[in-house]
Amino acid sequence: MVIGVTTVTSTAASLAGPLPLPALPPTVQEAASWEPVLPGLIVLLPLLGFVINGFLALRAAALSSAAVRGGNDWSPFAGGTTPATHRLPTIVGPGVMLLAFALALLNFIGMPDDLHEPVVRSYWSWIATGDLRIEAALQLDQLSAVMMLVVTGVGFLIHVFSVGYMKDDIGYPRYFSYLNLFVFFMLVLVMGSGYATMFVGWEGVGLCSYLLIGYWFSDREKSDAGKKAFIVNRIGDVGFLLAMFLIYQAFGTFDFGPVFAGAEGQLAAGGTTVTAITLLLMLGAAGKSAQVPLHVWLPDAMAGPTPVSALIHAATMVTAGVYMVARSSVLYALAPVSQAVVAGVGVLTALIAATIAMQQYDIKKVLAYSTVSQLGFMFLAAGIGAFTAAIFHLVTHAFFKALLFLGAGAVIHSMHHAVHHAGEHLDEQDMRNMGGLRKYMPLTCALMWIATLAIAGIWPFAGFFSKDEIIWYTAAWAGAGSNPFGGLYAVYWGVALLTALMTAFYMTRLMVMTFHGSNRTGAAGAAHLREAPPVMTLPLIALAALSIFGGWINVPEGLRESFAGLFGVLPMSEWLHHWLEPVTHAAAEIQVAGFGEAAHSAPLGGGEVLWALASTLAAALTVAVGARLLGSREYVAAAADSGPRAGLARVLHDKWYFDEAYEAVIVQPLLRLSRWCWRFIDTVIIDGFVNATAQFTRLAGWVMSLFQTGQVNMYAFVLTVGVLLILGTTVFLR
Amino acid sequence: MLTPALLLSAALFAIGTLGVIVRRNAIIIFLCIELQLNAVNLAFVALSRYTGIEGQLYVFFVMTVAAAEAAVGLAIIISIFRHYETVNVNKFNVLKW
Numbered sequence: 001m002v003i004g005v006t007t008v009t010s011t012a013a014s015l016a017g018p019l020p021l022p023a024l025p026p027t028v029q030e031a032a033s034w035e036p037v038l039p040g041l042i043v044l045l046p047l048l049g050f051v052i053n054g055f056l057a058l059r060a061a062a063l064s065s066a067a068v069r070g071g072n073d074w075s076p077f078a079g080g081t082t083p084a085t086h087r088l089p090t091i092v093g094p095g096v097m098l099l100a101f102a103l104a105l106l107n108f109i110g111m112p113d114d115l116h117e118p119v120v121r122s123y124w125s126w127i128a129t130g131d132l133r134i135e136a137a138l139q140l141d142q143l144s145a146v147m148m149l150v151v152t153g154v155g156f157l158i159h160v161f162s163v164g165y166m167k168d169d170i171g172y173p174r175y176f177s178y179l180n181l182f183v184f185f186m187l188v189l190v191m192g193s194g195y196a197t198m199f200v201g202w203e204g205v206g207l208c209s210y211l212l213i214g215y216w217f218s219d220r221e222k223s224d225a226g227k228k229a230f231i232v233n234r235i236g237d238v239g240f241l242l243a244m245f246l247i248y249q250a251f252g253t254f255d256f257g258p259v260f261a262g263a264e265g266q267l268a269a270g271g272t273t274v275t276a277i278t279l280l281l282m283l284g285a286a287g288k289s290a291q292v293p294l295h296v297w298l299p300d301a302m303a304g305p306t307p308v309s310a311l312i313h314a315a316t317m318v319t320a321g322v323y324m325v326a327r328s329s330v331l332y333a334l335a336p337v338s339q340a341v342v343a344g345v346g347v348l349t350a351l352i353a354a355t356i357a358m359q360q361y362d363i364k365k366v367l368a369y370s371t372v373s374q375l376g377f378m379f380l381a382a383g384i385g386a387f388t389a390a391i392f393h394l395v396t397h398a399f400f401k402a403l404l405f406l407g408a409g410a411v412i413h414s415m416h417h418a419v420h421h422a423g424e425h426l427d428e429q430d431m432r433n434m435g436g437l438r439k440y441m442p443l444t445c446a447l448m449w450i451a452t453l454a455i456a457g458i459w460p461f462a463g464f465f466s467k468d469e470i471i472w473y474t475a476a477w478a479g480a481g482s483n484p485f486g487g488l489y490a491v492y493w494g495v496a497l498l499t500a501l502m503t504a505f506y507m508t509r510l511m512v513m514t515f516h517g518s519n520r521t522g523a524a525g526a527a528h529l530r531e532a533p534p535v536m537t538l539p540l541i542a543l544a545a546l547s548i549f550g551g552w553i554n555v556p557e558g559l560r561e562s563f564a565g566l567f568g569v570l571p572m573s574e575w576l577h578h579w580l581e582p583v584t585h586a587a588a589e590i591q592v593a594g595f596g597e598a599a600h601s602a603p604l605g606g607g608e609v610l611w612a613l614a615s616t617l618a619a620a621l622t623v624a625v626g627a628r629l630l631g632s633r634e635y636v637a638a639a640a641d642s643g644p645r646a647g648l649a650r651v652l653h654d655k656w657y658f659d660e661a662y663e664a665v666i667v668q669p670l671l672r673l674s675r676w677c678w679r680f681i682d683t684v685i686i687d688g689f690v691n692a693t694a695q696f697t698r699l700a701g702w703v704m705s706l707f708q709t710g711q712v713n714m715y716a717f718v719l720t721v722g723v724l725l726i727l728g729t730t731v732f733l734r
Numbered sequence: 735m736l737t738p739a740l741l742l743s744a745a746l747f748a749i750g751t752l753g754v755i756v757r758r759n760a761i762i763i764f765l766c767i768e769l770q771l772n773a774v775n776l777a778f779v780a781l782s783r784y785t786g787i788e789g790q791l792y793v794f795f796v797m798t799v800a801a802a803e804a805a806v807g808l809a810i811i812i813s814i815f816r817h818y819e820t821v822n823v824n825k826f827n828v829l830k831w
Contacts, residue, residue, distance in 0.1 A: 710827030712763075717755045 034112050036140045039121050042103045042148065043138065043191060046183035049096035053089050053177035060085040060173055076170060086172045093176035094159040097183065101152035108145045115141070116582045118257065120193045127196075134254060139193035143583045146391060146576075147190035147323055150398050154315045155183050157539035161406050162307040164536035165413055175215060175305065182208035186316050190323060194254040195244050198324070202240065202288065205317045206233045212312060213304040225303035232297040236287015243280035246273065260330045264590065269334045278331050278338035281324065282345070289321030289375045292349040296658050298372055302364040306409030309364060314371045314405050315398035322375065322394050325382040329587035333385060336594060340485045343383025343474075347492045347499070350376030352656060354502035358509065359644060359652035362429050363408050366510050370455065371401055373503065377470050380496060384489065385591045386473035387584045388577045392554050393470055395576075396462035399550045400454040403543035407448040410532035410540070411514060414441060415521070422524035431510065432638040436519035440529035443537055445515040447544045452511050454547040456504035456623055459564055459616045465551035468564075468612050471496050472556070472602075475611065479599025490603040497615065504619040508626035513635060516627075520637045558608040564616075739780035746773035760811050760821040764804075771800045 060076065063085070067074035076086040118141035127134040159179060166175050182205060189201025206229075214226025244254065250266060250273055251259045267274040285291070290298035301313045312318070325332060325342060332339055350373045357369035374397050381390035414437070415428040426433045438445040454461035457468065474496055478489030519526050531537070554576035555565045565573070602611055635641075644650045651657070707718070746769055753766030775793045782789030815821055 712823045712826065713755050713758070716751075720751055720755065 034110070034115055034119060036119055036121065037106045037110060038103060039107065039138050039140055039191065040123060042100050042107070042152070043184060043187045045096040045100040045103070046180045046187065049092050049180035050177050050184060052092045053173050053180055056085040056088055056173035057171070057177050060171075064170075076172070077168065089173045089176040090163050090167075093180060094156060094163065096180060097152060097156040097159045100183070100187075101149075101156050104145070104148040104152045107140060108149055111140070111142070111145055117141075118144070118193070120257070122193075131252060132248070134194065134196045137193040137197065137255075138188075138191040139256065140191070141583055142580050143323075143327065143391065144190050146395065146580070148187065150395055151183060151186050151190060151316050154398050154402050154543070155186075155311060157542055158307050158311040158315070158402060158406065161310075161409065161536050161539040162305075164533050165307050165409055166305060169305075171215065175212075178208055178211045178215070179308070179311070182212065182312060182317070186320075189320055194256055195247060195259075196254040198327075199240065199244065202284075202320065202324075203237070205312070205320065206230065206237075206288070209233075209301065209312050209317055212308040213301045215304050215308065219303075222303035225297075225300040229297040229301050232294050233287045236284045236294055239280040239283025239287070241284075243277050243284065246277045246280065250277070256327065260328075260586065263330045263334060264586075267331075267334055269590070269594065270336055271334075274331055275335040275337050278328065278335045279341060281328060281331070282338060282342050285321030285324050285342075285379075286345060287321075288324075289318050289379070290349075290372050291321070291345050291376065291379055292352055293658070295349060295353065295372050296662065299365055299368040299655070302362070302368050306364065306405060306412055309368070310402045310405030310409065313368065314401040318371065318375055319378065319394045319398070322378040322382055322390050325379070326387040326390055326584075329382075329385075329387045329584055330590065332382070333587035333590035333594070336484060339383050339385060340488055341383070343380050343492055344488070346376045346379025346381075346383055347495050348376070349373065350380065350499045351495050351502075354499045354506065355652050356655050357506040358502060359649055361431050361638065361643065362427075363411065363431050363434070363510065363514060364405075364429055366431075366506060367401070367404055367408055370404075370503065370506065371397075373499065374401065374455070377467060377496065377499075380474060380492060381470040384474050384477045384492070385587065385595075386470060386477075387587060388554070388580050389466065389469040389473055391580060392576050393466035395553075396454070396466040396547075396550050399462055399543055399546040400451040403451040403540060403547055404448060404455065406536070406540055406543065407444050407451065410444045410536055411437060411441065413532055413536070414529050415525075417530065418521055418525035418528040421528040422522060424522060424525055426521070426525070427638055430638040431513040432635050432641055433520055434514045435517045435521075435635060436515070437529065438515040439519070440526070441515075441531045443531055444540065445511075447537075447540045448515070449511060450544045451547050452507045453623070454551075456507055456619045457500050457615060458504075458619050458623065459612075460548070460551070462547050462549070462551035464564070464612075464616055465554060465556070467500060468559075468615060469554070469556055471500065471615065472558075472608050472611060473598070475602035476598035476600070476608075477595065478603050479601065481596030481599075483595040493603060500615060501618055501622050504622040505626050508623045509630055512627055512630040516631055517633075517635065520635065522637075556608065559612055562609040562612070564609070564612055736780055736784070740777060743773045743777040743780065746770075746776065758822050758824055760814070760823050763823065764807055764811065767807075768800060768804070771796055 060083075063083070064074040076083050118139040120137050120139045122135040122137035124136050125133065126136040159176075162175070162179065166172055169175060185201045185204025185208060187201070189198055189205060192198040192201055210226045210230040212226075213229050214223040217223045217226075247259060248254060251262055253259065263274070287294045298313055298318065302309055304313070332342065353369045353372035353376060357366050357373065360366045360369060374393070378390045378393050378397070381387070381393060411434065412428055415426075415434065419426045419428050450461065454463040457464045471493065474489060474493040477483060478486050478493055480486065483489065521529065532540075552570050555570050555573050557574050559565050560570065560573045561567060564570075601607055606614075643653050654660075750766045750769035750773060753769065754763050757763055757766065775796055778789040778793045778796070811821060814826065818825055
């Protein structure tokens with residue numbers, strides 16, 4: 001922790017000053033007609049928050065350990081007044097986020113429409129060795145602007161929520177320092193101007209994810225979950241690193257500008273190199289964004305505090321993989337095989353995660369699998385080349401999934417107090433122990449219903465537009481004239497439609513089990529169920545507004561004149577699409593050149609409007625029927641229920657046995673191999689060699705000691721003989 | 735003239751060395767060491783005729799060191815004698831493994 005603080009502050013010092021810009025690539029200087037407003041400061045503000053909160057956390061730790069050494073328990077909340085270490089983060093944590101958001105907004109508004117090249121700000125030369133030159137540089141373009149807004153905006157709301165959620169936690173300043181550090185790294189990730197800079201953010205958010213999952217580190221299970229996340233991410237990072245090496249080999253640089261500009265000329269379309277690069281990048285993205293088969297860490301990551309799950313494991317960090325694929329859109333467009341793989345992995349992930357979500361009882365686990373499933377949708381979109389749709393779903397998903405997680409957080413918070421006051425030992429996250437919470441938390445219930453309708457893809461909520469766009473583009477590209485994988489895409493389309501309905505179902509199940517039906521908390525606990533305080537509900541309201549209206553930023557042109565666009569009333573037709581055009585147009589051109597124009601009808605016939613109408617009606621029907629069927633069902637409290645006994649339901653409840661399979665195929669063999677290495681290689685061979693050396697030395701010493709007789713004459717004799725031998729050899733054997 | 739002098743020196747040195755190796759009495763060993771030193775002195779003096787004055791200079795150094803050594807060595811022998819009541823070096827054999 002201390003090491004982190006010092007290194008990072010030195011970075012801060014060098015970032016802050018108005019440094020002279022080293023020579024930039026010529027393309028960038030031409031486009032630099034627009035001056036971004038303090039882009040370095042956007043990154044620096046969360047870092048500043050980390051430094052301040054980190055200092056407070058160290059101070060609190062020092063106070064605590066001093067008290068423990070004195071034989072006392074230490075609590076920041078004893079004695080009525082909260083110490084400064086636990087008061088200041090309330091201002092600093094959300095404060096720096098608000099400032100960063102304001103700056104990001106300024107840059108977003110000021111960004112000119114005719115900005116066709118990213119504006120790069122280089123701060124210092126990070127690595128210069130041989131031919132390799134890596135600048136510590138940030139870049140601003142349309143894509144990074146959108147990501148910055150999501151990260152700082154949703155991040156700010158979640159910071160505010162955290163003030164209410166974490167206020168009774170002893171590690172309050174530590175929590176905010178990690179959260180601020182996470183935002184810093186996330187901003188480096190989305191603003192970095194090359195794969196190397198991006199990798200810094202990539203690893204940094206992984207670190208913060210690990211720190212925050214294991215935030216309650218005294219609980220073995222939770223710290224293990226942190227390790228699991230870190231290790232699974234590491235597997236993906238191997239792919240990312242190898243891809244970076246290949247990129248360097250092909251282009252001699254890591255910077256986005258030259259790589260994307262030169263990709264079409266230097267790499268054969270569909271060739272081995274570009275396919276290898278994109279598949280390896282995909283491996284990295286799959287690790288970070290929890291795609292099958294590397295999705296196993298994300299549900300376990302729910303061990304962290306709920307706002308962390310909302311920020312890191314739903315809204316921002318896990319979407320880094322999607323961002324990376326969208327950023328590398330040119331490379332993916334050149335590798336149709338990789339595109340089909342990305343889309344396939346995405347759609348498979350969406351399906352598997354959605355099936356698992358239908359049989360989970362832990363409210364956060366349902367949301368975790370829902371996140372995995374939605375990330376699968378984003379990968380499907382990125383895979384089929386609908387990069388705008390991927391980013392669009394990323395944005396709307398950030399809104400409604402953050403809302404769902406924070407709503408779940410409010411529920412858990414309330415349940416925690418109820419269970420605590422009643423002195424019972426109920427699992428406060430198990431939906432079987434909830435039920436009927438609508439009576440106690442009407443506002444949270446209403447807001448979460450909004451998010452549910454949004455994620456279910458029901459018009460006019462945000463999720464409808466983004467999810468429908470993904471599904472429609474899958475259908476349209478399946479019918480593109482010369483798409484070699486047209487049949488496969490048609491299958492993807494069908495699975496995506498099915499998964500969308502499953503989404504509607506498992507979310508309805510979550511809502512019914514949590515908020516409706518009879519209360520199963522027990523009378524003693526139910527008396528203490530309360531609505532969350534305003535500091536927690538206000539961010540929820542803001543997110544709910546975004547979940548309703550957020551989708552309107554990209555009403556598809558084909559739907560604008562139909563019901564979905566209120567027959568032309570909704571403004572901003574395909575705004576996001578046009579906004580991201582400078583980033584995505586190169587990939588789009590390559591794709592059209594390879595696949596031909598996208599079709600105007602789905603594989604089963606029917607146009608965009610028809611399928612949009614059908615999907616929203618089907619989703620609405622699923623919600624209505626699901627609510628009715630599940631609502632009439634009597635759930636029993638978790639203590640009296642061991643879950644589904646057999647059949648498919650059991651398999652889904654046990655998550656398709658992914659963890660068990662990894663345990664059997666990877667973990668146990670690895671453990672056995674490690675044991676063998678320990679018992680044979682280490683104990684027998686290495687230790688044996690060392691021991692044999694020691695034994696030999698002892699033996700030699702014993703033999704030599706026999707010459708030490710203690711007889712002076714003997715020594716004199718040996719000495720004389722030795723001198724004679726030496727003299728003899730030098731004189732006679734010359 | 736040189737050859738007989740060096741032969742004498744060699745003979746004296748060999749006798750001294752043999753004495754150090756075979757005799758048990760510490761005083762005799764001591765005398766033999768002095769004999770070795772003086773054999774070397776003889777060789778120095780004999781050779782200095784051909785090589786220059788340095789050989790004779792060294793002889794003075796050797797004599798000085800020999801005198802000092804005699805003083806220290808005899809003191810040690812007396813001290814050992816007081817402890818063991820003998821000067822037989824076979825008895826002084828504790829300095830070993």
